[in-house]
Amino acid sequence: MRLSLIAPLLCALAVPAMAFDQGREVPGGDAVLAPRERVAVENRILAERFETLLPRLMAETRIDLWLVLSREYAEDPVYFTLVPQPSHAARRTTLLAFHRKADGSVDRLVVNRYPLGEPYTSVWSGGDLDAQWKALGKLIADRDPQRIGINTSRQWPVADGLSHALHQRLVEVLPEGYASRLVSAEDLVVRWIETRSATEKAVYPQVVALARGVISEAFSTRVITPGVTTTDDVAWYIRQRFESLGLPAWFQPDVNFQRQGQACERDSDFCGAEGVILPGDVLHTDVGFCYLKLCTDTQEMGYVPRLGEDDVPAGLKAALATGNRWQDLLTSQFRTGRTGSEVLAATRTASEKAGIVSRTYTHPLGFFGHSVGPTIGMWDDQSGRTDGGQWPLHPDTAYAIEGNAKAQVPEWGGQWVQIKLEQSALFDGRRVQYLAGRQTRWHVVR
Structure with missing residues (x-):
């Protein structure tokens, strides 16, 4: 790859990155190029793709x-x-x-x-x-x-x-x-569509970090007043926050809660409700936007402390750890040449062996949010017979590592809680790396 092609592009992107505060991403300055400035960057990336791909x-x-x-x-x-x-x-x-x-x-x-x-x-x-x-x-x-x-x-x-x-x-x-x-x-x-160039791989982490930073904002008292704020209020905050940065959402953000006493069954497809957010609620959001032609798709979890609580209940911490364990089982199955259906089958087998109740529905990312390439399960179809299931994995491809894991929470009387996670990652042909980290600790609304 010609250095003369890449160096000016990376310099153009030398803007403040996200700052990290105890594992939570917060905006660290204006890290988004103005629309006029994006043109030169996008065109250099296009030239690079034409030359190298x-x-x-x-x-x-x-x-x-x-x-x-x-x-x-x-x-x-x-x-x-x-x-x-x-x-x-x-x-x-x-x-x-x-x-x-x-x-x-x-x-x-x-x-x-x-x-x-x-x-x-x-x-x-x-x-x-x-x-x-x-x-x-x-x-x-x-x-x-x-x-x-x-x-x-x-x-x-x-x-x-x-x-x-x-x-x-x-x-x-x-x-x-x-x-x-x-x-x-x-x-x-x-x-x-599925192959990422060298510069796209360099840029993508910052794009994804922006998504995670906005979620961190949204799941805080800057946005949420328990007993007043609704899930719809938070969803619109997220959308308008992206739009204020000139980042078009490719779908309306989703925000929902799970609450002690509201049933979530072991075999339920989806656990969650909408309405006014209360103390003790488990929050979930699903957001996606595109920047420099690269799309994100991110799901994370939050918790609203009850009066007198200083921390997230231990049962919920363990549930999130179970979700992270499911992610590890999935990403360890990525092999160049394996089909999406083969990765899905191996992940299901490993999850069952580990005693994890999970569903896997991972998809490619890139120029489109739901992009083309290997389909690794669907939320409503874990058979592996869906379109795209027979497409093989190739190096330098990006994915939304998406799915959910369920766990019983002792503090909620053994009630099941669904941990719904989605993080953007790159497969380089040998291993999967998260583009901007992944959630391993709860967002706490405080």
Whole structure:
């Protein structure tokens, strides 16, 4: 990797990091780039991905020419991961072509009324739609690729972005006999979406730390007044806090509580309720936002002390430790080449052997919150037969280590409590590392 490409980018990100106070993350200054400043960073990351990842991934998936064809406001899901910023749409019709040459390098070409500029080379610009499509046909004839990848897929929605109408137009302008060269580019799309570059791996910890810091704020007396504040109040605080930093939430935050005397069964799918937060409540939140095109998905637990309590009850501390033990059992099963279903099966076996009541529903992270790659269980399906379960693990891929473990709490008369955890992590091909640590101690609202 060229140092000249990476060094300016890391310098641009040399902003105050999160400060750590006894295991709880708190904001340590304004660590978020302004929207204008993000453009250069995102474009350098894109250039790096084109230089270091795309040639290798096209060779791995045996695609000679990859076509990503989009119309304005009907963009292919992968489109915005491929174009420089600022960009709001595939203006009119934008035809992207990536040609893998004999020397292994990849030409990045655009056939578009409005040229994209670097890192693309424009091979046609103008206003006539028919001429635009004919120019694409000529490009294909001139390059003479044997395997032309198009974004069609029965399994992966993200890899199924080629519309029926654009497919028809493509077939119309292909040279004679070339239609048989069209192949699904789904493997290439998944590998492109799931693989993280060197700089993305360097940046991702700070992105995740921002999420954990906002949760720490939310689960404190800065936000919660027991007996007054509702779970919905906290959820909206989290969303508005992200928005104040210019960080779009990719789903509405969820906040709920478990309470002594409110049943949580051993085999319940979900334990939790919404409403006014009271002393003695166990809190849970699920939040996610995207920054520098990288998405987070985080779940953590909090406790609201009762009058006279100086600490979290020992039974709840033990329950969180059980959740951490489940995480360890799961991440120890990650092996390059193992499928998601194989990791799930091994985790279930290890959890049962350890006497842990758990469910595993871990998914890839990256350009999308629920991204593509190995599916390691679903909250409502632990069979391993779900879509994505047969996709193998690859190095340099990120995951939301998500699931729950249940434990009985003596202080609550043996009532079950569900510990719902989700932390962002990177698999480097050998081990799983949490991008910004993980919760091992309760957030305490005080």
